[in-house]
Amino acid sequence: MKRTFLAVSILLLVSAVASCSSDRAVADRSEANMNRRAMTAMGRDTVRTGAASHRSADVELTRKIREKLMADDRLSVFAQNITIVTLGDTVTLKGEVRNAAESRKVSSLAREVAKDKHINNQLVLTK
Numbered sequence: 001m002k003r004t005f006l007a008v009s010i011l012l013l014v015s016a017v018a019s020c021s022s023d024r025a026v027a028d029r030s031e032a033n034m035n036r037r038a039m040t041a042m043g044r045d046t047v048r049t050g051a052a053s054h055r056s057a058d059v060e061l062t063r064k065i066r067e068k069l070m071a072d073d074r075l076s077v078f079a080q081n082i083t084i085v086t087l088g089d090t091v092t093l094k095g096e097v098r099n100a101a102e103s104r105k106v107s108s109l110a111r112e113v114a115k116d117k118h119i120n121n122q123l124v125l126t127k
Helices: 002-042 056-071 100-114
Strands: 083-087 090-097 118-125
Touching (some): 056 083, 056 090, 100 118
Parallel strands (some): 090 118
Antiparallel strands (some): 083 090
């Protein structure tokens, strides 16, 4: 009886640990997929289609920039939901913002997080 209980307990513990690590892996793949879809949406003239990075450093930088934008309540919903693609030394910002000041603010926030990366600001003003 003790052996059965011990075996079941170990099995549950292993399952829980595996589930936690797989949740993180799914989140990383999801962010990488978003990067890939965003790159495709940008078109061939902007960045090579399908070249989105799966490097965890690029995914993590994209996540940090997104968090920074979402934390700024002064930005419009448009600005908070722009497409952010990190590929090596370049961070591309694409989407719509309300005005030029908001475009500069988004670029500035991205630069704060990305520090030494090139910020490719392709934001456009809403009509």
